[in-house]
Amino acid sequence: MPDLSHGDDAAAVNSLRSAVMRLSRRLKHQRVDESLSPTEMSVLGTLARCGSATPGELARKEHVQPPSMTRIVALLESKGLVRLDPHPDDRRQKVVTQTERAEAMLEESRRKRNAWLAKLAEELSDEEWEKLRAAAPVLEKLAHT
Amino acid sequence: MPDLSHGDDAAAVNSLRSAVMRLSRRLKHQRVDESLSPTEMSVLGTLARCGSATPGELARKEHVQPPSMTRIVALLESKGLVRLDPHPDDRRQKVVTQTERAEAMLEESRRKRNAWLAKLAEELSDEEWEKLRAAAPVLEKLAHT
Protein backbone atom coordinates (compact mmCIF):
# COMPACT_ATOMS: atom_id res chain seq x y z
CA MET A 1 0.00 0.00 0.00
CA PRO A 2 1.66 3.20 -1.18
CA ASP A 3 2.09 6.23 1.04
CA LEU A 4 1.43 9.17 -1.22
CA SER A 5 2.85 11.67 1.21
CA HIS A 6 6.09 9.88 0.53
CA GLY A 7 7.88 11.50 -2.40
CA ASP A 8 9.44 8.27 -3.62
CA ASP A 9 6.04 6.65 -3.91
CA ALA A 10 4.72 9.55 -5.95
CA ALA A 11 7.72 9.27 -8.25
CA ALA A 12 7.19 5.53 -8.60
CA VAL A 13 3.57 6.07 -9.55
CA ASN A 14 4.61 8.56 -12.19
CA SER A 15 7.28 6.27 -13.53
CA LEU A 16 4.89 3.32 -13.65
CA ARG A 17 2.23 5.20 -15.52
CA SER A 18 4.58 6.59 -18.10
CA ALA A 19 6.32 3.27 -18.67
CA VAL A 20 3.10 1.32 -18.97
CA MET A 21 1.71 3.75 -21.53
CA ARG A 22 4.82 3.76 -23.68
CA LEU A 23 5.42 0.05 -23.44
CA SER A 24 1.83 -0.64 -24.43
CA ARG A 25 2.29 1.51 -27.50
CA ARG A 26 5.29 -0.57 -28.52
CA LEU A 27 3.49 -3.82 -27.80
CA LYS A 28 0.69 -2.74 -30.07
CA HIS A 29 3.12 -2.76 -32.94
CA GLN A 30 4.44 -6.20 -32.10
CA ARG A 31 1.25 -8.03 -32.86
CA VAL A 32 2.17 -11.52 -33.93
CA ASP A 33 -0.80 -11.95 -36.17
CA GLU A 34 -1.24 -8.76 -38.15
CA SER A 35 -4.95 -9.38 -38.40
CA LEU A 36 -5.46 -9.43 -34.63
CA SER A 37 -5.72 -6.26 -32.57
CA PRO A 38 -4.25 -6.08 -29.05
CA THR A 39 -7.67 -6.35 -27.47
CA GLU A 40 -8.58 -9.33 -29.63
CA MET A 41 -5.39 -10.99 -28.42
CA SER A 42 -6.22 -10.06 -24.86
CA VAL A 43 -9.70 -11.55 -25.15
CA LEU A 44 -8.26 -14.82 -26.42
CA GLY A 45 -5.82 -14.79 -23.51
CA THR A 46 -8.65 -14.22 -21.05
CA LEU A 47 -10.67 -17.05 -22.56
CA ALA A 48 -7.63 -19.31 -22.34
CA ARG A 49 -7.08 -18.38 -18.70
CA CYS A 50 -10.64 -18.19 -17.43
CA GLY A 51 -12.58 -20.39 -19.82
CA SER A 52 -15.76 -19.53 -21.67
CA ALA A 53 -17.58 -16.29 -20.86
CA THR A 54 -20.46 -14.15 -22.02
CA PRO A 55 -19.80 -10.98 -24.05
CA GLY A 56 -20.82 -8.90 -21.05
CA GLU A 57 -18.34 -10.65 -18.77
CA LEU A 58 -15.61 -10.20 -21.36
CA ALA A 59 -16.41 -6.50 -21.70
CA ARG A 60 -16.06 -6.06 -17.95
CA LYS A 61 -12.84 -8.04 -17.76
CA GLU A 62 -11.26 -6.16 -20.64
CA HIS A 63 -12.59 -2.80 -19.48
CA VAL A 64 -14.30 -2.17 -22.77
CA GLN A 65 -17.88 -1.09 -23.42
CA PRO A 66 -20.38 -3.76 -24.50
CA PRO A 67 -20.74 -2.51 -28.09
CA SER A 68 -16.98 -2.74 -28.53
CA MET A 69 -16.98 -6.31 -27.28
CA THR A 70 -19.78 -7.16 -29.67
CA ARG A 71 -17.55 -6.05 -32.53
CA ILE A 72 -14.48 -7.84 -31.18
CA VAL A 73 -16.33 -11.10 -30.66
CA ALA A 74 -17.82 -10.85 -34.16
CA LEU A 75 -14.35 -10.36 -35.64
CA LEU A 76 -12.95 -13.28 -33.68
CA GLU A 77 -15.82 -15.47 -34.80
CA SER A 78 -15.34 -14.50 -38.42
CA LYS A 79 -11.72 -15.57 -38.07
CA GLY A 80 -12.73 -18.92 -36.63
CA LEU A 81 -11.09 -18.22 -33.28
CA VAL A 82 -14.18 -18.32 -31.09
CA ARG A 83 -17.53 -20.06 -31.16
CA LEU A 84 -20.82 -18.57 -29.95
CA ASP A 85 -23.28 -20.82 -28.22
CA PRO A 86 -26.64 -19.99 -26.67
CA HIS A 87 -26.63 -19.52 -22.93
CA PRO A 88 -28.17 -22.52 -21.16
CA ASP A 89 -30.29 -20.50 -18.72
CA ASP A 90 -30.79 -17.08 -20.29
CA ARG A 91 -31.76 -16.68 -23.90
CA ARG A 92 -30.55 -13.07 -23.95
CA GLN A 93 -26.98 -14.08 -23.31
CA LYS A 94 -24.42 -15.93 -25.39
CA VAL A 95 -21.44 -18.01 -24.44
CA VAL A 96 -18.12 -17.29 -26.10
CA THR A 97 -15.71 -20.21 -26.32
CA GLN A 98 -12.31 -20.31 -27.95
CA THR A 99 -11.75 -22.83 -30.71
CA GLU A 100 -8.85 -25.23 -31.09
CA ARG A 101 -7.56 -23.00 -33.80
CA ALA A 102 -7.32 -20.15 -31.30
CA GLU A 103 -5.41 -22.33 -28.89
CA ALA A 104 -2.96 -23.33 -31.58
CA MET A 105 -2.56 -19.74 -32.66
CA LEU A 106 -1.92 -18.57 -29.13
CA GLU A 107 0.71 -21.24 -28.69
CA GLU A 108 2.43 -20.38 -31.93
CA SER A 109 2.30 -16.66 -31.38
CA ARG A 110 3.61 -17.00 -27.86
CA ARG A 111 6.91 -18.07 -29.35
CA LYS A 112 7.15 -15.06 -31.63
CA ARG A 113 6.03 -12.68 -28.90
CA ASN A 114 8.53 -14.08 -26.45
CA ALA A 115 11.27 -13.76 -29.00
CA TRP A 116 10.50 -10.08 -29.39
CA LEU A 117 10.34 -9.37 -25.69
CA ALA A 118 13.39 -11.51 -25.11
CA LYS A 119 15.34 -9.43 -27.58
CA LEU A 120 14.19 -6.35 -25.73
CA ALA A 121 15.01 -7.94 -22.39
CA GLU A 122 18.40 -9.18 -23.46
CA GLU A 123 19.93 -6.03 -22.09
CA LEU A 124 18.36 -6.60 -18.70
CA SER A 125 20.40 -8.12 -15.94
CA ASP A 126 19.19 -11.17 -14.06
CA GLU A 127 18.25 -8.89 -11.19
CA GLU A 128 16.19 -6.62 -13.40
CA TRP A 129 14.37 -9.52 -14.99
CA GLU A 130 13.65 -10.97 -11.58
CA LYS A 131 12.07 -7.65 -10.57
CA LEU A 132 9.80 -7.77 -13.59
CA ARG A 133 8.79 -11.34 -12.91
CA ALA A 134 7.96 -10.47 -9.33
CA ALA A 135 5.89 -7.47 -10.41
CA ALA A 136 3.92 -9.21 -13.15
CA PRO A 137 1.25 -10.70 -10.85
CA VAL A 138 0.82 -7.36 -9.11
CA LEU A 139 0.32 -5.60 -12.43
CA GLU A 140 -2.25 -8.23 -13.32
CA LYS A 141 -4.03 -7.52 -10.09
CA LEU A 142 -4.10 -3.79 -10.80
CA ALA A 143 -5.25 -4.39 -14.34
CA HIS A 144 -8.31 -6.38 -13.39
CA THR A 145 -9.20 -4.77 -10.08
CA MET B 1 17.98 -11.72 -18.88
CA PRO B 2 15.08 -14.11 -19.37
CA ASP B 3 15.57 -17.72 -20.39
CA LEU B 4 12.79 -18.41 -22.83
CA SER B 5 13.26 -22.14 -22.71
CA HIS B 6 12.16 -21.77 -19.12
CA GLY B 7 8.41 -22.12 -18.87
CA ASP B 8 8.05 -19.71 -15.99
CA ASP B 9 9.76 -16.99 -17.96
CA ALA B 10 7.43 -17.51 -20.88
CA ALA B 11 4.47 -17.29 -18.54
CA ALA B 12 5.84 -14.12 -16.99
CA VAL B 13 6.24 -12.55 -20.42
CA ASN B 14 2.65 -13.41 -21.23
CA SER B 15 1.41 -12.07 -17.95
CA LEU B 16 3.37 -8.86 -18.35
CA ARG B 17 2.10 -8.18 -21.83
CA SER B 18 -1.49 -8.79 -20.93
CA ALA B 19 -1.33 -6.71 -17.76
CA VAL B 20 0.42 -3.81 -19.44
CA MET B 21 -2.14 -3.70 -22.22
CA ARG B 22 -5.13 -3.79 -19.91
CA LEU B 23 -3.69 -1.40 -17.38
CA SER B 24 -2.87 1.07 -20.13
CA ARG B 25 -6.48 0.96 -21.26
CA ARG B 26 -7.62 1.85 -17.77
CA LEU B 27 -5.04 4.59 -17.44
CA LYS B 28 -6.28 6.13 -20.65
CA HIS B 29 -9.61 6.72 -18.96
CA GLN B 30 -8.01 8.31 -15.92
CA ARG B 31 -6.62 11.31 -17.70
CA VAL B 32 -6.39 14.12 -15.21
CA ASP B 33 -6.87 16.85 -17.75
CA GLU B 34 -9.67 15.82 -20.05
CA SER B 35 -8.22 17.89 -22.83
CA LEU B 36 -4.89 16.03 -22.84
CA SER B 37 -4.43 12.67 -24.50
CA PRO B 38 -2.12 10.04 -22.96
CA THR B 39 0.56 10.68 -25.54
CA GLU B 40 0.37 14.43 -24.99
CA MET B 41 0.87 13.77 -21.29
CA SER B 42 3.73 11.45 -22.09
CA VAL B 43 5.42 14.06 -24.29
CA LEU B 44 5.21 16.61 -21.50
CA GLY B 45 6.70 14.07 -19.13
CA THR B 46 9.54 13.38 -21.54
CA LEU B 47 10.24 17.08 -21.95
CA ALA B 48 10.25 17.46 -18.17
CA ARG B 49 12.66 14.57 -17.76
CA CYS B 50 14.95 15.10 -20.74
CA GLY B 51 14.61 18.80 -21.51
CA SER B 52 13.91 20.38 -24.87
CA ALA B 53 13.89 18.25 -28.00
CA THR B 54 13.08 18.41 -31.70
CA PRO B 55 9.82 16.92 -33.03
CA GLY B 56 11.80 14.12 -34.64
CA GLU B 57 13.51 13.23 -31.38
CA LEU B 58 10.17 13.26 -29.59
CA ALA B 59 8.62 11.01 -32.23
CA ARG B 60 11.41 8.49 -31.76
CA LYS B 61 11.23 8.64 -27.97
CA GLU B 62 7.46 8.20 -27.92
CA HIS B 63 7.52 5.59 -30.68
CA VAL B 64 5.13 7.57 -32.81
CA GLN B 65 5.44 8.49 -36.49
CA PRO B 66 6.63 12.02 -37.33
CA PRO B 67 3.27 13.22 -38.69
CA SER B 68 1.60 12.17 -35.45
CA MET B 69 4.13 14.14 -33.44
CA THR B 70 3.56 17.16 -35.64
CA ARG B 71 -0.08 17.06 -34.65
CA ILE B 72 0.63 16.46 -30.98
CA VAL B 73 3.12 19.30 -30.76
CA ALA B 74 0.69 21.62 -32.52
CA LEU B 75 -2.03 20.73 -30.03
CA LEU B 76 0.29 21.27 -27.08
CA GLU B 77 1.37 24.61 -28.50
CA SER B 78 -2.23 25.71 -28.99
CA LYS B 79 -2.83 24.92 -25.33
CA GLY B 80 0.16 27.00 -24.29
CA LEU B 81 2.02 24.00 -22.89
CA VAL B 82 5.04 24.05 -25.19
CA ARG B 83 6.95 26.69 -27.10
CA LEU B 84 8.53 26.17 -30.54
CA ASP B 85 11.83 27.84 -31.27
CA PRO B 86 13.99 27.66 -34.38
CA HIS B 87 16.89 25.23 -34.19
CA PRO B 88 20.19 27.06 -33.76
CA ASP B 89 22.15 25.03 -36.32
CA ASP B 90 19.58 23.54 -38.69
CA ARG B 91 16.79 25.61 -40.13
CA ARG B 92 14.75 22.52 -41.00
CA GLN B 93 14.38 21.53 -37.38
CA LYS B 94 12.51 23.09 -34.47
CA VAL B 95 13.09 22.99 -30.75
CA VAL B 96 10.16 22.07 -28.52
CA THR B 97 10.32 23.42 -24.97
CA GLN B 98 7.76 23.09 -22.21
CA THR B 99 6.32 26.24 -20.71
CA GLU B 100 5.96 27.10 -17.04
CA ARG B 101 2.29 26.44 -17.42
CA ALA B 102 3.06 22.86 -18.44
CA GLU B 103 5.25 22.41 -15.41
CA ALA B 104 2.52 23.70 -13.12
CA MET B 105 -0.04 21.48 -14.80
CA LEU B 106 2.16 18.41 -14.45
CA GLU B 107 2.61 19.12 -10.76
CA GLU B 108 -1.07 19.63 -10.16
CA SER B 109 -2.14 16.63 -12.16
CA ARG B 110 0.38 14.42 -10.42
CA ARG B 111 -1.66 14.78 -7.27
CA LYS B 112 -4.90 13.71 -8.94
CA ARG B 113 -3.22 10.86 -10.79
CA ASN B 114 -1.59 9.58 -7.65
CA ALA B 115 -4.89 9.68 -5.84
CA TRP B 116 -6.43 7.46 -8.47
CA LEU B 117 -3.60 4.96 -8.53
CA ALA B 118 -3.43 5.06 -4.76
CA LYS B 119 -7.06 4.10 -4.55
CA LEU B 120 -6.37 1.24 -6.89
CA ALA B 121 -3.27 0.27 -4.95
CA GLU B 122 -4.98 0.44 -1.60
CA GLU B 123 -5.70 -3.23 -1.83
CA LEU B 124 -2.06 -4.04 -2.41
CA SER B 125 0.04 -5.23 0.47
CA ASP B 126 3.31 -3.52 1.33
CA GLU B 127 5.15 -6.38 -0.31
CA GLU B 128 3.17 -6.06 -3.53
CA TRP B 129 3.71 -2.32 -3.68
CA GLU B 130 7.40 -2.80 -3.08
CA LYS B 131 7.53 -5.18 -6.04
CA LEU B 132 5.92 -2.57 -8.26
CA ARG B 133 8.32 0.10 -7.10
CA ALA B 134 11.27 -2.14 -7.80
CA ALA B 135 9.99 -2.96 -11.27
CA ALA B 136 9.15 0.58 -12.33
CA PRO B 137 12.66 1.52 -13.46
CA VAL B 138 12.96 -1.72 -15.39
CA LEU B 139 9.69 -1.06 -17.19
CA GLU B 140 10.96 2.40 -18.03
CA LYS B 141 14.08 0.83 -19.47
CA LEU B 142 12.03 -1.54 -21.62
CA ALA B 143 9.75 1.27 -22.73
CA HIS B 144 12.49 3.45 -24.10
CA THR B 145 14.97 0.85 -25.29
Next chain:
DNA sequence: TATTGTTATACTCTATAACTATA
Protein backbone atom coordinates in the same frame (compact mmCIF):
# COMPACT_ATOMS: atom_id res chain seq x y z
C1' DT C 1 20.55 13.28 -52.87
C1' DA C 2 19.15 12.72 -47.99
C1' DT C 3 16.69 14.46 -44.13
C1' DT C 4 13.22 17.26 -41.25
C1' DG C 5 8.94 18.40 -40.84
C1' DT C 6 4.23 19.09 -42.79
C1' DT C 7 -0.26 18.31 -45.33
C1' DA C 8 -3.81 15.32 -46.99
C1' DT C 9 -6.12 11.28 -46.36
C1' DA C 10 -7.70 6.91 -44.56
C1' DC C 11 -7.98 3.41 -41.15
C1' DT C 12 -8.56 1.22 -36.56
C1' DC C 13 -10.42 1.17 -32.26
C1' DT C 14 -13.57 2.74 -28.96
C1' DA C 15 -17.49 5.26 -27.12
C1' DT C 16 -22.40 6.95 -26.70
C1' DA C 17 -27.21 6.67 -27.86
C1' DA C 18 -31.00 4.31 -29.43
C1' DC C 19 -33.09 -0.16 -30.24
C1' DT C 20 -34.52 -5.31 -29.73
C1' DA C 21 -35.31 -9.27 -27.17
C1' DT C 22 -35.60 -11.62 -22.99
C1' DA C 23 -35.96 -11.82 -17.74
Next chain:
DNA sequence: TATAGTTATAGAGTATAACAATA
Protein backbone atom coordinates in the same frame (compact mmCIF):
# COMPACT_ATOMS: atom_id res chain seq x y z
C1' DT D 1 -39.14 -2.50 -15.32
C1' DA D 2 -34.41 -4.06 -15.75
C1' DT D 3 -30.82 -6.39 -18.26
C1' DA D 4 -27.91 -8.56 -22.38
C1' DG D 5 -26.67 -7.70 -26.56
C1' DT D 6 -26.80 -5.20 -31.00
C1' DT D 7 -26.99 -1.40 -34.53
C1' DA D 8 -25.90 3.19 -35.99
C1' DT D 9 -23.04 6.87 -35.61
C1' DA D 10 -19.30 9.81 -34.20
C1' DG D 11 -14.83 10.89 -32.39
C1' DA D 12 -9.95 10.30 -31.06
C1' DG D 13 -5.55 8.82 -32.33
C1' DT D 14 -2.39 7.05 -35.45
C1' DA D 15 -0.45 5.65 -39.92
C1' DT D 16 0.97 6.04 -44.88
C1' DA D 17 1.90 8.73 -48.95
C1' DA D 18 3.05 12.79 -51.11
C1' DC D 19 5.14 17.26 -50.60
C1' DA D 20 8.17 21.42 -49.07
C1' DA D 21 12.26 23.26 -47.32
C1' DT D 22 16.85 22.75 -45.97
C1' DA D 23 21.36 20.15 -45.48
